[in-house]
Amino acid sequence: MKNTKETKRRISTQHLIFTGAIFVLVVLIAVPLALVLYKSFMVDGTLSVGNYIEVFSTKSNYLPFFNTLKLGALTVIFSTLIGIILAWLVARTDIPFKGLLETIFLIPYMIPPFIGAIAWTQLLSPRVGYINKFFMGVFGTHHAPFNIYSMLGIVWVMALYNYPFVFITVRGALERMDPSLEEVARVSGAGRFRVMRDITLPLVTPAIVSGMLLVFIFTIANFGIPAIIGMRSRIYVLTTQIYRYMQMYTGGFGGVKLATALSTLLMLTAGAGLVLSRWILSRKKYTIIAGKSVRPNVVELGRWKYPILGVLAVFIFITIVAPLTSVFLTSFLKAWGLAIKPENLSLKNYRYILFGYDYTRMAIKNSFLLALSAAIATTLLGSIIAYIVVKTRLKGRRILDFLATLPYSIPGTVVAIAMILAWTGQFGINLYNTFWIILVAYVARYMFFAFRNVSASLEQIHPSLEEAARVSGATWLRNFRDIIVPLVRPGLVASFLLVFMPTLRELTISVFLVGPKTTTIGVAVYNLQEEGLYQISAALASLVIVIVFLGNYLVRKVTKVGTKTSF
Amino acid sequence: MGNVILKNVVKQFGDVVAVNDVNIDIKDGEIVSFLGPSGCGKTTTLRMIAGLDRPTDGEIYLDDRLVSSKDEFVPPEARNLGMVFQNYAIWPHMTVFHNVAYPLKLRKVPKQDIRDKVSHTLELVGMAGFEKRYPSQLSGGQQQRVALARALVMEPTAMLLDEPLSNLDAKLREHMRFEIMELHKKTNITVIYVTHDQSEAMVLSDKIVVMNQGSIQQIGDAVSVYHEPANKFVADFIGLANFINCKLTKKENHEGEVVLLGTSTERVLKCSLPHSQDASPGEQGVVFIRPENIRLVPPEEGSLVGRIRRKAFLGNVIEYWVEIDGQEWRVESNPELNYDLDTEVGLQIKEAVFLRD
Numbered sequence: 001m002k003n004t005k006e007t008k009r010r011i012s013t014q015h016l017i018f019t020g021a022i023f024v025l026v027v028l029i030a031v032p033l034a035l036v037l038y039k040s041f042m043v044d045g046t047l048s049v050g051n052y053i054e055v056f057s058t059k060s061n062y063l064p065f066f067n068t069l070k071l072g073a074l075t076v077i078f079s080t081l082i083g084i085i086l087a088w089l090v091a092r093t094d095i096p097f098k099g100l101l102e103t104i105f106l107i108p109y110m111i112p113p114f115i116g117a118i119a120w121t122q123l124l125s126p127r128v129g130y131i132n133k134f135f136m137g138v139f140g141t142h143h144a145p146f147n148i149y150s151m152l153g154i155v156w157v158m159a160l161y162n163y164p165f166v167f168i169t170v171r172g173a174l175e176r177m178d179p180s181l182e183e184v185a186r187v188s189g190a191g192r193f194r195v196m197r198d199i200t201l202p203l204v205t206p207a208i209v210s211g212m213l214l215v216f217i218f219t220i221a222n223f224g225i226p227a228i229i230g231m232r233s234r235i236y237v238l239t240t241q242i243y244r245y246m247q248m249y250t251g252g253f254g255g256v257k258l259a260t261a262l263s264t265l266l267m268l269t270a271g272a273g274l275v276l277s278r279w280i281l282s283r284k285k286y287t288i289i290a291g292k293s294v295r296p297n298v299v300e301l302g303r304w305k306y307p308i309l310g311v312l313a314v315f316i317f318i319t320i321v322a323p324l325t326s327v328f329l330t331s332f333l334k335a336w337g338l339a340i341k342p343e344n345l346s347l348k349n350y351r352y353i354l355f356g357y358d359y360t361r362m363a364i365k366n367s368f369l370l371a372l373s374a375a376i377a378t379t380l381l382g383s384i385i386a387y388i389v390v391k392t393r394l395k396g397r398r399i400l401d402f403l404a405t406l407p408y409s410i411p412g413t414v415v416a417i418a419m420i421l422a423w424t425g426q427f428g429i430n431l432y433n434t435f436w437i438i439l440v441a442y443v444a445r446y447m448f449f450a451f452r453n454v455s456a457s458l459e460q461i462h463p464s465l466e467e468a469a470r471v472s473g474a475t476w477l478r479n480f481r482d483i484i485v486p487l488v489r490p491g492l493v494a495s496f497l498l499v500f501m502p503t504l505r506e507l508t509i510s511v512f513l514v515g516p517k518t519t520t521i522g523v524a525v526y527n528l529q530e531e532g533l534y535q536i537s538a539a540l541a542s543l544v545i546v547i548v549f550l551g552n553y554l555v556r557k558v559t560k561v562g563t564k565t566s567f
Numbered sequence: 568m569g570n571v572i573l574k575n576v577v578k579q580f581g582d583v584v585a586v587n588d589v590n591i592d593i594k595d596g597e598i599v600s601f602l603g604p605s606g607c608g609k610t611t612t613l614r615m616i617a618g619l620d621r622p623t624d625g626e627i628y629l630d631d632r633l634v635s636s637k638d639e640f641v642p643p644e645a646r647n648l649g650m651v652f653q654n655y656a657i658w659p660h661m662t663v664f665h666n667v668a669y670p671l672k673l674r675k676v677p678k679q680d681i682r683d684k685v686s687h688t689l690e691l692v693g694m695a696g697f698e699k700r701y702p703s704q705l706s707g708g709q710q711q712r713v714a715l716a717r718a719l720v721m722e723p724t725a726m727l728l729d730e731p732l733s734n735l736d737a738k739l740r741e742h743m744r745f746e747i748m749e750l751h752k753k754t755n756i757t758v759i760y761v762t763h764d765q766s767e768a769m770v771l772s773d774k775i776v777v778m779n780q781g782s783i784q785q786i787g788d789a790v791s792v793y794h795e796p797a798n799k800f801v802a803d804f805i806g807l808a809n810f811i812n813c814k815l816t817k818k819e820n821h822e823g824e825v826v827l828l829g830t831s832t833e834r835v836l837k838c839s840l841p842h843s844q845d846a847s848p849g850e851q852g853v854v855f856i857r858p859e860n861i862r863l864v865p866p867e868e869g870s871l872v873g874r875i876r877r878k879a880f881l882g883n884v885i886e887y888w889v890e891i892d893g894q895e896w897r898v899e900s901n902p903e904l905n906y907d908l909d910t911e912v913g914l915q916i917k918e919a920v921f922l923r924d
Contacts, residue, residue, distance in 0.1 A: 180656035186643040187617050187650040187727075188670040188717065194644075198669070202660045 018394050021385050025403040028444045032418035033410065036267070039421055040260040051261035061258070064241035065265055068220050071154060071237055072269075075219040076212050078159035083166025083211060091174035093299045095309060102171075107320050109164035110552050112505045113157075114224025114522065115541045118529055119323030120157045121228060122330055122538075124148035128337065130326055149233040157225050160319050162218055166211035173207035174200075179297050192299070206281050213277035217270050221411030223508040224522075228529060238266045239413045239508070246417075246512055260421070263414040270409055327545065330538035349539035360540055362517070363524035366435070367504050370520065374442035375450075375500040379492055381443070382450025387484075389451075390458040391466075408448035412508035415445050419513065433515025441509050446502065450495040457491030458484075493558045501551040505544045569630025569724040570595045571616060571757060576625035578611050578781075585611045587781040589625070593725075593774070598751050598758040600768035603778035604804065609761045612778070613727050616759065617650055618643035630724045644673075649718025649726040649756075653733055655710040657702040663689070663713050664698035670721045688716045691753065693746075708739050715750065725757035732767065744770050765805045769793070777801050795841035799922055802855045809861075809896050813854045815846055815921060825854050825921055830892045834871055838919040852923045858899040862915040863887065863906065869913020871896075875906055889914065 043050040055061040089095050090102050108116070123131045126144040135145050147153065181203065185195045223239040231240055242262050245255035301308060330336070332345040353360040382404070388394060389401045407415055419441040423431040431437035461484065469479040507522030514523050521544060528537035571593040578586040586608040593599050601609035614620040616627060618634065618641060627635040629648070634641040649670075657666055664685055671681045689695050692712040702710055711731060718726050728747075732740045748771060751758055762768050768775050769789040777784040777792060777800075785797035796802035799810065813825040813836075821841060827834040828851070838854055840846060866872045873891035885905065887898045889912060896914065906912060 178654060178656065180652040180654060181658060183617075183619050183643070184650055184652060184656040184714075184717075185658075185669070186619065187646070187648050189644045189647070189673040189721070190669075191642070191644050194673070199658060203658075 014388075014392060014394060017384060018388055018392075018397070018400075021381070021388060021400055022396070022403075024381065025385075025400065028440065028447075029403055029407055032422035032444070033406070033414070035421040035426070036260050036263050036414060036418045039257065040264040043257070051257050054258065055261050055265070060236075061241070061262070064236040064238050064262070065269075067151070067235060068237040068239075068266070068269065070151070071158065071226070072216050072220045072273075074151075074155045075158040075162060076215050078155060079163040079215045080166050080208065080212055082159065082163040084170055084208065086163070087167050087170035087174060089308070089312070091171045092297065093301050095301060095305065095312075097309075101312065104316055104320065105167055106164055108161045109168075110548050111161065111324075112224070112507070112522070112541075112544060112548070113161045113222055114228055114507050114526060115327065115505075115544060116161050116323060117157050117225040117228040118525070118534075118537065118541060119327045120153070121148050122326045122534070123322060124153065131322070148229055151230075151235055154226055154229050154235065157229060158219050158222065161225070162215045165214040165218070166208065169207040169211040169214075170204055173204045177203055182297050209277050209280050213273055216273045217409060217411075220266065220269055220273075221413065221508070223413060223511065224526070227511075227526065238262050238269075239411065242266070242413050242417065243511065246420075256417075256420070259417055263411075263417045266411050267414050270411055274409055324545070327538050328542050330535055331542040333535045333538075336532070336534040349535050350543075353536060353539050353543070357536075359519065360524055360528075360536070363519045363521045363540075366518055367506075367521040370435070370438055370442060370506075371500045371504040373439055374446060374503045375496045377439070377443050378447045378450040378499045379454075379496050382447050382495060383454045383488075383492065385447075386451050386454040386458055390455050391484075404447050404451045407445050412445060412506075413512070415441055416509045416512035419444070419509075433518065435518050438510055438513045438518060438520070441513060442499075442503050442506065445509060446499045449498045449502075453495035453498060454488060454491050457488040461487050490558050494555055497551055497555045497558065501548055501555075504547065504551075569757060570628075571725050571759065572626075572628040573612070573616070574626040574628075576612070576615060576627060577623045578608070578615060578620060579623045584781050586615070586622075589778075589781075589783055591776060591783070591786070593757060593759065595757055596755045597773045598748075598760065598771060599774045599776060600760045600762055600772040601776045601778060602762055602765060602768040602804075603784075604763060606780075607778040608781040609763075609776075609778050610729055613729055613759060613761050616725075617648055617727055618646050647721070647724050649721070649723040651711075651714045651718050651726070651728045651731045653730040655702075655707075655714040655734075657705075657710050657713050657717075659702050661702075662698065663694065663700050663702070663705070666702070666713055667716045667720050670717065674721060676721075684720055685716075688720045689713075691719070691750065692716045707735055708743065711735065711743060712746075715747070719750070719754060719756065722754075723756065725759060728758065728760045730761055730763070733762075733764070740767075747771065769805075777804065779804070791841075794918070795839075795920065796855070796922070797842045799853060799855070799924070802920075802922065807858050807897060807899075809856045809858065810853045811856070811894065811896075813852060813921070815840075815848050815850045815852065818846065818848055823848075823921060825852075825919075827854070829894065836870065836916055836919050838921045840921045842922070846921070846923055850923065852921055854919050854921055856896075856916055856919045858886070858897040859884075860916065860918040861896070861898045861900075862917060863889075863898060863900050863904055864913040864915050866911050866913040869915055871914040871916070873912060873914065875908055875910050875912060878906070878908065887912075 040051055041047050041049065055065075086105050090098055090105070095101065121129070123129050124146045126132060126147045126149070129144070129146065129148065132144040132146055136142065177200070182195050182199050185199045190198060220237070221239065223243065226235070226237045226240050227243065230236065236244065242259045245259040245262070248255050329340055331349055332347070333340070334344050334346055334348060338344040355361075385400050385404050389397045419437055420432065423429055423437050423440065431440065465483055465487070466479055469483045474482060505522050506520060507526055510520040511523050511526060514520060521540060525537045525540050525544070528540065571591070573589055573591040576586060576589045577584070589612060601612060603609050611620060615622050615635065616629075621640055622635055624637065626633060629646060633639055634646055661669070667685045667688060668681050671684060676684070685698070686695065689698065692715050694709065694712045694716060697705070697709065697713075702713070705713065714731070732743050735743060744767060760768070760771055772789070774786060774788060775792050776786050779800050785792055785801045792801060792805055796805065802808050803810070812828040814828060815823055816826050816835070817824040818840065821839055823838055823840050825836055825838055827836065836854060846852070871891055873889040873896065875887050876890045876895065877888040879886045880902070883902070884899045885902050887900060887906065889896045889898055891914075898914065
């Protein structure tokens with residue numbers, strides 16, 4: 001009797017938590033996003049497609065749309081090429097220093113894209129870019145060979161910061177693939193290249209497609225790179241055009257209408273990419289079959305080994321070492337444009353941003369506070385949702401899964417517009433220009449990280465562990481405290497850090513939401529850059545890079561411990 | 568179809584010698600097993616025959632053609648072999664038809680001939696009608712048959728099978744053993760079969776190559792490796808055995824007598840010496856006796872006397888552990904002779920083999 005009573009009570013608490021979670025996600029995510037869609041079809045209080053007609057009839061509106069498609073397509077092509085080649089070299093050849101190369105190739109993934117863009121403007125801006133100056137000095141011309149402020153410039157930087165998506169998925173597939181699938185093809189009579197074409201490539205295609213999708217979604221959703229590189233040469237994409245509209249009509253709602261229409265378009269483009277990749281994947285009726293032996297076929301590069309390593313070294317130098325060095329060196333310059341000589345370097349910029357300049361001090365304080373609150377809130381909320389989705393059999397738990405995952409595939413710009421629509425008096429609550437609207441947006445956008453991370457940890461806990469605890473006499477709550485929480489602790493710490501780091505340097509969302517007193521580090525770096533205070537923005541950017549690297553190191557450590565202790 | 572010859576083949580991975588001076592001569596149409604515990608070098612030897620690993624030293628001939636030596640190395644695709652892996656390795660992105668047709672396609676066989684040969688081979692393995700299926704729609708046993716068909720379809724010099732049945736359940740495994748034998752009978756192809764399962768090797772093969780720690784321990788048919796093992800490893804690996812330390816006292820050709828060591832009274836046993844002809848009286852070694860070669864009798868009739876300490880009913884036999892002078896002897900006996908625990912029994916030894924240590 002006591003048992004049934006306890007079960008009943010537990011189920012009703014579960015239902016209560018479940019309903020609460022659904023409510024929070026609907027208010028936080030579903031309603032704001034629905035508002036974007038709704039408003040895009042509103043003209044003067046009536047339903048109409050007028051906004052869309054306006055979008056597609058003015059060049060300044062449809063051009064950004066086509067630019068977004070063009071940028072997305074070109075970036076996907078370049079990132080995929082780079083990603084596949086690097087993945088193959090690391091996973092399937094006897095190239096030396098594999099472990100080191102692997103770590104290095106993932107560095108671009110950690111660097112905030114807008115900081116990468118700043119670095120590349122320092123290197124390749126006509127006239128003053130370090131690389132341009134170097135070439136002009138060597139060849140004695142006054143004509144700069146490169147101009148970063150172009151479509152190709154945006155694609156170049158975008159590809160360099162997005163190829164890790166393809167690299168990670170393809171490397172994983174190449175390493176997991178059962179080597180006997182290729183060996184049996186060799187024995188059947190296929191030469192090395194024939195095997196690659198007939199067996200290896202078709203089998204990693206799903207991984208390539210998933211990687212391409214991630215690149216596409218991140219590229220079209222990115223604000224920082226096209227804002228820093230493209231706006232100067234009047235190349236606008238959807239994200240920057242939406243930003244312009246919101247800037248142009250600050251206070252009024254004139255621009256908001258068109259911004260919502262462009263946002264919907266952006267959302268649909270991302271959705272189309274998602275649908276297309278799902279369709280391609282669904283036509284492949286197989287997944288990579290993991291082999292039992294962990295000895296993938298290794299191609300001996302022979303006499304090509306060191307030439308290839310040399311090419312990689314140059315690639316790494318140009319794409320990683322040079323931009324990072326440029327940002328760091330610039331951050332020590334007493335003034336922008338001075339030659340890099342010891343007498344021109346000092347710590348003055350750092351002293352200024354940390355102790356002298358109220359704007360950056362406020363930004364640092366805000367960002368830390370926001371990142372901390374967002375990380376705590378998402379981890380808490382994400383854990384509850386993850387537990388319901390993974391460990392209970394409640395009806396409708398899939399809805400939670402969907403709602404928590406949704407904002408991740410929706411561009412940050414759209415999330416920002418959605419928050420403005422929902423929280424500027426629409427429901428009697430006006431959070432505009434406050435700390436809270438940024439926090440709510442962060443929680444909505446980054447919940448996914450916490451949810452996925454904790455879900456993964458929970459899935460690793462075999463039900464028998466909980467059952468054993470219950471049989472030993474533990475109540476549900478006791479079991480939760482003594483068994484579940486200790487086992488997912490590494491997952492919780494990891495999810496905290498995985499939200500903390502990107503929110504600490506967030507730009508895309510906060511650039512729409514900051515008020516005079518609520519600026520963030522990302523926005524500060526961006527504004528300082530736009531105002532031409534390059535060495536100050538470089539100092540702030542360097543600070544961010546150092547913090548991000550430290551954070552990534554911590555995540556690596558935590559997740560390593562995690563795989564050891566949970567099972 | 569053809570023969571396979573290995574001469575002084577050595578394979579080193581770094582400092583580890585995986586295969587040490589292996590010599591094997593496999594005749595056209597033979598079915599040969601490489602048998603041994605995991606890590607004994609059997610799979611590495613097979614992979615060297617396939618060309619998937621390159622020997623450190625030695626020569627390999629396929630159909631009298633040198634395919635591997637110090638200076639010569641024919642890549643796997645030019646060796647005309649068929650291979651079946653433990654996990655089948657059916658390409659998941661191709662239908663059954665395309666999987667089996669692939670080796671023919673690579674050999675530029677005309678389309679109509681491909682169709683004929685594929686359907687013939689699929690019929691041979693009992694998979695006719697499955698042409699359009701994808702591997703994910705097949706059971707383990709069916710995938711295994713497709714793998715066999717793919718290895719057979721271009722009439723290879725030899726078919727190499729790497730533990731092909733170890734992923735199947737016990738019943739299916741036994742069934743597939745006989746199917747492979749049937750297939751071999753129909754095609755008369757040379758088959759090399761790697762396994763760690765002694766009964767599989769004994770059922771299937773004309774010749775068993777027993778390997779341990781990279782070296783060949785014995786080559787022989789099932790009867791000889793079972794009854795006349797070359798050494799203690801072979802005797803222990805194949806079937807159950809009692810090993811008792813002894814000293815050779817008498818020897819005439821292949822027959823002799825030993826006196827058991829470590830017993831309280833002197834016990835003398837007759838034995839055979841199939842692999843120790845050069846042993847001389849006075850030499851110490853072990854005498855090896857299969858449990859089924861011991862008969863339990865009343866104490867006064869036995870050449871040895873002991874007490875039953877444990878027993879287990881296994882259906883067709885009863886297994887007894889009989890203690891003699893502190894040593895346990897394993898005895899398999901007819902279930903009709905049911906002795907109680909702690910009964911004193913006599914042991915009659917039907918067959919014993921002397922092995923040098």
